[in-house]
Amino acid sequence: MFKPAVPALALLLSGAVLAAPVELKVSLKVGDQPLVLGQTYQNPAGNAYSVNLLRFYLSNVALVRRDGTEVKAGGLTLAEFKPGGPTQEVTVLKMEVPTGDYAGIRFSVGVPRELNHLDAAKQSAPLGVGSGMYWSWNAGYIFYRFEGRYMRANTPTPFLLHLGGDAAMQNVNLADLESYSTPIPVSEGGGTVQVNLDVSKVFSAGVGGEPYDLSVAKYTQVHGGPVALQAYTNLQGAWSLDTRTQASTQPSISGTVTVPAGMPLEKVVVWLCPAKDAMCLEPPLKALRLSGSGRSAGYSFTDLPPGRYAVWAFYDKDGDGVYKHGSDTMMVPYFKGSPMTMPMGNHTMLQPTLVMPPAQGINLELK
Template identity: 25%
Template sequence: MCKKSDPAPEFQEQNLAPLSVEFDNIVGDRTFSVNNTGSPYTNGAGEKFSISMLQYFISNIKVTTAEGKSYTVNQDSSYFMISGADKATRFAKVNVPEGDYTSLTFTMGVDSLRSTMPIDKRTGVLDPAAGGHDSGGMYWGWNSGYIFFRFEGNSSVISDDANGDPTGKKQFKYHIGGFGGYSAPTINNIKTVTLDLRTAGIARVRKDRQSNIHLFVDVMKVFNGTNSFRIAEHPNVMFSEYSTKVANNLTGMFRHDHTEN
């Protein structure tokens, strides 16, 4: 018998059934589109911009019942990279025990333990060799760390002095990473997101059907979140202290829209 002070028990590896989490990218009240130069978006500061790239890591998925009983997906099966240019990547498909789940938790980024594991433990979307940084990869070879969130585009508000692109394009780049490890102990941009599913529909996971938790991911929150900022003032944010302010905006991107059971 559990005492009140005991932690809630976790499910065991049995009666596993399919569950998917859908990361549906949007931009404010508009659909997400890559290379939308003909119909630019406008952020809260009135700056117009287009998007050329969006990629981010989702990991360590956990579901919890109303009674507080939780199940954490086996870590080896719980790393996903969502790409705005590839709609097929928007589903994170896992297996969890049959049950009715009222809460979803996941990490945005790659945890410090996995980031420091040997290369043979970092395969699939975590393979550091899967595309170099300049070609759209999600790994800083010079810093031996993952880029958790990569968001790029163009905006006419960027000054020539701030723009270092040799093609003359006025590009913004937000490459957010840092797990607080040995290389940069003061920067830890790993974020944990927990969403209450009760208002828009809990996940009733059963073996004979596919449950899908549909999330909207509003990338406008990058600019209009808790730490709102102007593209003109911060067109390029990478491995710097200011990246922590941008990272704090990222948790606000996720909103539960509905659940399909």
């Protein structure tokens, strides 16, 4: 569930830019498996533990465009996971953003400083005292409230981790501006951003490899100090953008290459490469050799993660499948646009065709 303190988005739109609804959903994980509240797991220190409550504040939420600029969502949200409630794909924030293809999301876990030191008794949800996220003995809010039980001498024993304080504000960046491997498409009908929080990473070893051992008193009741800093560092890397939950309707990139008269199709190799700024980065992600008769042949690359790709074709004169100088013959690609070629001295390479498949057009369930 989520409890917004103020409207989820205050966004000014101008001109013909369309706004579309977007939901931010959170799933709790233990490794790559869904967290089940109350179920027993084992941490690296050998403690058998279960989780029965997790709450945290989210603020400064922004979708990130491919050029690095942000579309900000205002407001503050308290995400809450407790027994009897869901832990997977839980909507924690609703917003409206311009339609388009985004490169990721950024957000903070915690309460901004200007709100963190208000009188909780005078605030409404989610900052009121009823939130269960306020330290009566210490000014400020609890940013993460993580509680459960572990087995100590066969006896279920409570443990808790409460992180807070201005210095514990955690900035999470899940935007890939290099390869655009995790696109977030927002159509007129809206979109969904799904993120994972791997709670098991809380228990990762600290500096020097000291285990996060719940049987040691300093790890059982944590409100601050070195253990809180260790947990803060561990949680920084516990977030990920979930791409597998996006729907799949077109798990391939395909097209047609037309070669000049007299060029055998089997001499042409097509590459699919991870791309940035239309450049094909070696080695190719996938490669295939054309076949058939005539002057045209199709290509298809399947089982692809979402991302930014370039499609290259070249005349493989010596048959080794490696692109290099050696052909001055023009070839014409046809893929989602006008044909283009790029003559380069004594050879010709296909002008890279930049392909940015939306997440819903890629089969993300295949592993």
